[in-house]
Amino acid sequence: MAVSMDEFLKQCEQSGDSAYAALRSLLERLENPATRTQSRIFLSDLYKRVGDSDQCLDKYHFRIQDVVLEHGAEQGRKKLTMVVIPSIFMPEDWSFTFYEGLNRHPDAIFKDRTVAELGCGNGWISIAIADKWLPAKVYGLDINPRAIKVSWINLYLNALDDKGQPIYDEEKKTLLDRVEFYESDLLSHCRDNDIQLERIVGCIPQILNPNPDAMSKMITENASEDFLYDLSNYCALQGFVEDQFGLGLIARAVEEGIDVIKPMGIMIFNMGGRPGQAVCKRLFERRGFNVNKLWQTKVIQAADTDITALVEIEKNSPHRFEFFMGLTGDQPICARTAWAYGKAGGRIAHALSVYSCRLRQPQQVKKIFKFLRNGFHDVGSSLDLSFEDDAVADEKIPFLAYLAGELKENSSFSYEPPAGSLQFRNLIAGFMKTYHHIPLKSDVLDTVKKPWVYICGPTTNPTGLIYSNKEMETILTTCAKFGARVIIDTSFSGLEFDGKAWGGWNLEATLSSLASSNPSFCVSLLGGMSLKMFTGGLKFGFLILNHPALVDAFYSFPGLSKPHATMRYAVRKLLGLAEQKVEELTNAVAENTKTLKSRAQRLKEVKMMIYNTAPSFSNTFYFLRLYDGLLACLLACLLATDASEIRVGCGGASRRHFPGGEALCISEQGGEVQQHIRVQG
Structure with a gap:
């Protein structure tokens, strides 16, 4: 039964709880279609009776005020009329700055989208979003039950005109079609009802309650006004590393949002x-978000918000919070100084920013956090999905998602030695294909024409393990079967190489026992005279070939220069051993390594020399200065081994000049394939 205006105001005048009870009864009549029109007219008369004044709030424990949205707005209304009560958050600088940040987005940001607002308070931002951008649905969520009741009243107040008639937008819908309000601890309503969101916006508390026990009380609409109001200013510990900065509630909201937001969704938070x-x-980046700061300003620290919790954090940690002495201050001060300045009567301010965040790899990040929610919450504090390089993110985030999926399905793994493991091989093949675009799999040699095999050794970085002679024999046997061109590169072994217990490779015996019906099979051994030489020093090395065409190609290479005296000295020593066994040559190499290393720092010229000799292993033995182009030249020669004619630097079109050097041009007869390798002299 409807009450008169005087009876309504008399009830409100008794206390804040009585005023809320009167408003709740009014909401029940607004929800009833039979009494909705009459109740909306009552609200209009009530506004005319009490007006918009602080005296109304003090006397009747409620207030009806206009919230100006935009001056001269082209679409939507210019203002909203809103009811506020003492136990809920009232529109002020925080929320106005937040709305300003939302306006920095393009108009299409909310159009036809499903939106949720966290910490909706009296609902004005949810209603403003629906009125201006015409989303499909806006869910206003707040943990304060009184805030939800007042938000519904404000929805009816703005969805109907002063005569109680619906106000239709350009799509012939009213605000009642677009907005709903629910009591919810962050996004629990959406999670419980399987509501997938496209936009999540939030302006929620970011200071720990100085009285932690107060936050453990049961939240009901019959709780005290002070307790309910504190819900809009303070938060409790949430179990996140961000708790130490007062951002634990934001962190929980973000992780809950990852669960319910659609892959291309956007989260917008007031920070x-x-x-x-x-x-x-x-806070956002380590959870896999790309972050864009929409808007930033300074606001005066709310007088009713106690920052002593921040002072305590500074006492127990090296972190310092940022405040300013008034809106014009440009030098940050810590929380302790700000607290003292405020106590002395000064006005302290802090920055206020609006961040727009989008997941960089939505499906993978969702999978990771879904796994962490199932008993691995503590691990989340160590999680870091922030990567400056997108290529690194593209590799690591999918790997973590895959690992999360495997751990979810298998609580334990059976140990399987990687040697000979087909599963391990397939994992390596999948990694190479996904991240390096190399179609590597167990039967790759059956499908690849003219295969190439590059073996980097004898050490395998970063483990420092050394390929055994048996392993090399197995690899070369397989390569001979398929006619692969093999490059064994031992020039990058590094300082960690220790060949004392290695025993070396007996490649001569291995190759002499191999018979390949495929003429393309060849082996090239690239090595350094000092496997421990620093990269920046002189590298004096060798290249051993067993293919006549490659021998001719390197022998006729025109870009050679005379070596330094130290090189000539080393070569003369080695040539004296030309008729001796390879083992003695190896010993000589080790002896001359010391001489090369002692003089390497003084040698700056880049020299190269090829000299022909004939040890039993190969057709030709070359000594040369190793440089970056050597491997490229070798590859170019190998490309031409199937050609009926090879021309190497013979003038005409085959010789090209570039800044700083010449090009080695090797081409097939007929000009179908031509390879240009730049040689740095």
């Missing part, structure tokens, strides 16, 4: 700059 901009931004 107080008290912890520092880097801390605020990292």
